[in-house]
Amino acid sequence: MKPGRAYLQKLGGPGLTLMALALLATFPLYASVYSMTLLTDILMFVVLALSWALFSAPTGYISLAPAAFFGVGIYTSAILGRQWPLLLTIALGGAISFCLALLVGALTLRLKGIYFAMFTFGLVELIKHFWLWFEIRFTGTRGRFVAVVDQQTIYFTMLASFVLLLLTTHLIRRSRWGLALRSIGECEEAAAHIGVNVNALKTITFAISAIFMGAAGAIIATRWTYVDPYIAFNPLYSFMAVLMALFGGMGHPYGPVLGAAIFAYLEEVLLTRFPYYYMLIFGVVLIITVLYLPEGLIGLMMRIRRRVVGGPDAPA
Amino acid sequence: MVTTIIEVVITGLLMGGLYALIAVGLSLQYGVARILNISHGEFIMLGGLTTWSLYTALGVNPLLSLAICGPLAFALGFVIHRTLFKRLLDTAASPGVFESNSMLAAFGLMFIIQNVALIAWGSEIRGYSYLTTPVHFLGTLFGANRLLTFGMALLIGLVFYLFLNLTRTGKAIRAAAQDPTTAGLMGVNINHMLALCFGLGAAMAGVGGVLISMCYPVHGVMGLEYTVIAIIVVVLGGLGSIPGSFMGGFILGLVGSIVTFLEPGLALVAYYVIFILLLLIRPTGLLGR
Amino acid sequence: MxxxxxxxxxxxxxxxxxxxxxxxxxxxxxxxxxxxxxxxxxxxxxxxxxxxxxxxxxxxxxxxxxxxxxKPHVICHKGIARTFQLVRVFPNMSVLENVLMGVLFGKPDGYDRKQARKDAEKWLDFVGLSAVKDWPARSLTLVNQKRLEVARALATGPELLxxxxxxxxxxxxxxxxxxELVCRIREQGITxxxxxxxxxxxxxxxxxxxxxxxxxxxxxxxxxxxxxxxxxxxxxxxx
Missing domain, CATH: 3.40.50.300 (P-loop containing nucleotide triphosphate hydrolases)
Known part of the structure; x- marks a missing residue:
């Protein structure tokens, strides 16, 4: 990394982040209920995209499983939300997702990247169909009603899980753990031969990223009042997480945050009125991103800033 | 009892023929062009809905639709490869990067095709009845349309198999699948071959969609389920193997019909369990190298 | 023995x-x-x-x-390091980071960040790549990528290379x-x-x-x- 850029980040990074967080924390004091629920939605997608990027950005393994862990969280809330305190339910949603991801990761992260993608792609469908069958057969219900929590509590718990996730991402990226994850994405074979326990590292990181997806599901379920397997295990949430992270750019933690914020807002504006057009735009942006924006919006912004600020356009 | 068993087995085989046909297309796209085409099911959906429109609005015989939808899907696939995937191929740093990027681009395609179709056809479930006269067969009853689609699936699979093994183009495709670099040196126009393969894969899906619409209702969001099934069949049979795809299709069709008979609602779960076991034990497929 | x-x-x-x-x-x-x-x-x-x-x-x-x-990483911890027939550096990491990977992960026990960096720089110096330590590894010539692989392998502290x-x-x-480099490696007591x-x-x-x-x-x-x-x-x- 060039010294100039590092300096700029040191100056701008933590200060701006703290300011933004302070703004977010005091938001309910002066904002309308509508904008608070909108922001909760945006934060939910931010958590999904950022936790996806936590594992997939450095390693290059494309996971299409976020919707599975998200759904596990939703059902944890749906089943336990009436008896258990909210925080415990959320923690349990994260914990169950963690265990499921540990199992899935241990089984499939030995496979080549494309097989892993295929596997996770089907995982959501598997859980959905299995759960649908299970519910109808053993509990005699198709869907469930969820204990409702007030908007402000939902907002703050979502914000808290976002802050925790941001912190986790930051700590992992800065540590030798983060370096090892990157080495897996660069050349997994070489990483293994210089002493990195690649399978263990991939599995545990995958599982940690699932905690946040599960937690996000457990929190947001309390606002949906009614869920069934089709609502909870909707593969769209996987695709959203992937697109948002890619579109925002994965070279920096703020990339997925930016991508998720933009798309979550677009969804709010477009989805109810023009659902098909929204999804159409979604597809077009995905293709444009893959074709022309390999480093996403954040990469584009960095490139523009480098050009404006000047200096050699050296590969960093 | 015996009749029930025969019925379950035949139902499975009939379904398996369709599964095989759509899997052959995906297998070709991934086996040769290295594109895990997540939008495969959308071409099936397009074939089905187009056939429905032609039949209900103009009275076009679904068999004739085969000859319309096949070439149309081919052209669409060919052009998509020439514009989108060729660019990805040219810019990718490594084969692994291309596989990831092309899969993501295929996701984009999935959203585009699906929602264009939803805008054009709406989200209603569309069906028509065609050749539903019952046929007696070994003491069981089957719609003539089911038998016809099965026969067509086998026929198309066979023609395609002969095409790959006997014609010059077919041999070039197989050469490109084995070793793109050498095939390129031997004078095979690789970009042309890859686009051809992607187009042929799309054509298989389109034709599969026509056949599916003869027996089952079709709708705008049906694609994903068929994509999942095609992926499972391909992994089951081994990538790039046509006999493998047919074997995989029949196995999956049989498992599906047996499980549906025993415990309706678990068919997809059973498919998936097979898929997991296979990936873990033998990721190259049952007939793979 | x-x-x-x-x-x-x-x-x-x-x-x-x-x-x-x-x-x-x-x-x-x-x-x-x-x-x-x-x-x-x-x-x-x-x-x-x-x-x-x-x-x-x-x-x-x-x-x-x-x-x-x-497993490969266990064998590395036990003291066998290797290079590859077709070079396998970490292309988008800096030259120093490549070697740092070897220092940080070559042995299972703990490390000290400052000491690790010093060790990595020592091995870069040993193979003659100190001048390009901040370059991304992909920008090196073939011979230098090979030297980098050697430095990375040496950084894991092997007895056998x-x-x-x-x-x-x-x-x-x-x-x-x-x-000449191979002979110097042997002089370090590495087989x-x-x-x-x-x-x-x-x-x-x-x-x-x-x-x-x-x-x-x-x-x-x-x-x-x-x-x-x-x-x-x-x-x-x-x-």
Missing amino acids: PLLEGKGVTRYFGGLAAVQHVDFYVDPGEIVGLIGPNGAGKTTLFNLISGALVPQSGTIRLKGENITGL LLDELMAGLNPTEVAQTM IFMVEHVMKAIMGICDRIMVLHHGEKIAEGTPQEIANNRTVIEVYLGE
Whole structure:
């Protein structure tokens, strides 16, 4: 990394982040209920995209499983939300997702990247169909009603899980753990031969990223009042997480945050009125991103800033 | 009892023929062009809905639709490869990067095709009845349309198999699948071959969609389920193997019909369990190298 | 006791024997060469030793300890490092980060960040890449990428270093420099087992040479003995 850029980040990074967080924390004091629920939605997608990027950005393994862990969280809330305190339910949603991801990761992260993608792609469908069958057969219900929590509590718990996730991402990226994850994405074979326990590292990181997806599901379920397997295990949430992270750019933690914020807002504006057009735009942006924006919006912004600020356009 | 068993087995085989046909297309796209085409099911959906429109609005015989939808899907696939995937191929740093990027681009395609179709056809479930006269067969009853689609699936699979093994183009495709670099040196126009393969894969899906619409209702969001099934069949049979795809299709069709008979609602779960076991034990497929 | 010892090591691919009942040993402080025509099983043997592949039969011992079938990272921790036939640097990491990876992960126990950086810089200096330590590894020339791989392997603190065709693709000057590098590595007390096609290099620096052909060991001896061995000459001329 060039010294100039590092300096700029040191100056701008933590200060701006703290300011933004302070703004977010005091938001309910002066904002309308509508904008608070909108922001909760945006934060939910931010958590999904950022936790996806936590594992997939450095390693290059494309996971299409976020919707599975998200759904596990939703059902944890749906089943336990009436008896258990909210925080415990959320923690349990994260914990169950963690265990499921540990199992899935241990089984499939030995496979080549494309097989892993295929596997996770089907995982959501598997859980959905299995759960649908299970519910109808053993509990005699198709869907469930969820204990409702007030908007402000939902907002703050979502914000808290976002802050925790941001912190986790930051700590992992800065540590030798983060370096090892990157080495897996660069050349997994070489990483293994210089002493990195690649399978263990991939599995545990995958599982940690699932905690946040599960937690996000457990929190947001309390606002949906009614869920069934089709609502909870909707593969769209996987695709959203992937697109948002890619579109925002994965070279920096703020990339997925930016991508998720933009798309979550677009969804709010477009989805109810023009659902098909929204999804159409979604597809077009995905293709444009893959074709022309390999480093996403954040990469584009960095490139523009480098050009404006000047200096050699050296590969960093 | 015996009749029930025969019925379950035949139902499975009939379904398996369709599964095989759509899997052959995906297998070709991934086996040769290295594109895990997540939008495969959308071409099936397009074939089905187009056939429905032609039949209900103009009275076009679904068999004739085969000859319309096949070439149309081919052209669409060919052009998509020439514009989108060729660019990805040219810019990718490594084969692994291309596989990831092309899969993501295929996701984009999935959203585009699906929602264009939803805008054009709406989200209603569309069906028509065609050749539903019952046929007696070994003491069981089957719609003539089911038998016809099965026969067509086998026929198309066979023609395609002969095409790959006997014609010059077919041999070039197989050469490109084995070793793109050498095939390129031997004078095979690789970009042309890859686009051809992607187009042929799309054509298989389109034709599969026509056949599916003869027996089952079709709708705008049906694609994903068929994509999942095609992926499972391909992994089951081994990538790039046509006999493998047919074997995989029949196995999956049989498992599906047996499980549906025993415990309706678990068919997809059973498919998936097979898929997991296979990936873990033998990721190259049952007939793979 | 030999540092590394293999007995009856065998690996098939499909029905084809890539390595078949091969016995070998490497004594501490030696430079041992492994030669043979293309497809003789040299790289496969290295993959078996380093844990990338598991042998179907036979045992491999490091200082008497059975290491057969252990995972690559465990074998690295036990003291065997390697380079690759086709260079496998981490292309988008800086040169320093590449070597730092070796220091940080080469041994299972803890580390001190400052000390790790110093160690990495020491190894970069050793292979002569200090000047480009902040460059991304992908921007290096082939010979420098190979040196980087060596530095990264050395940074894991190995007792035995496996070098897979280190000289392939280098020009004569670079080959001479690399030969000198290999000798300096040995002076550090590190034992070397190397696959090589460049005959001048292997004859010049090896204490002992092993010849593989069709997965079997057909000869073993000093460079002088190998150069005069009838079977070896036939194998090479018969190609």
